[in-house]
Amino acid sequence: MITEFLPSAVLIGIGATAFMDLIAFVQKQMLSQKTLNYAMVGRWLGHMARGRFIHRPISASEAIRSEGLLGWGAHYLIGVLFALVFLTLVDQNWLMNPTLMPVTIFGVLTVLAPFMILQPAMGAGLAARHAPSPNIARAKSLLAHLSFGVGLWVAATCLSTLA
DSSP states (O other), X not given: OHHHHHHHHHHHHHHHHHHHHHHHHHHHHHHOOOOOOHHHHHHHHHHHTXXXXXXXXXXXXXXXXXXXXHHHHHHHHHHHHHHHHHHHXXXXXXXXXOOHHHHHHHHHHTTHHIIIIIHHHTTSOGGGTTSSSHHHXXXXXXXXXXXXXXXXXXHHHHHHHHO
């Protein structure tokens, strides 16, 4: 079952992640907001191979060779994996006629990954509670994952017009 969705998940996941990155770029340019440095994700993953999973904070941990490439690659791979999970949860007809509500809900739910895994592991605590401005960090994460959900819809809509 999963293999039948894999090609669509790859295209939709990459498209949704790119849409999420576009929204982050617009935020950075228009609002001068700092965005997530995916090199820190690469650093975290690189240290996992060495047996270290928690950092306080990740920026103080030793740099990893090619951490930027590793982090960006992981970011897009996670987008594809999230798309695959979503496609296995919805009716197959959704791919032919994508609707916004299910992906919006799914996108919001994906914020649990950074809240419960990434932020605690990087030293920011559960749901960024130890971040300098926890509510701002939470809102930015929520917006990013909401934009990922909308990006799933945008990418699926583009893909359905090609089919």
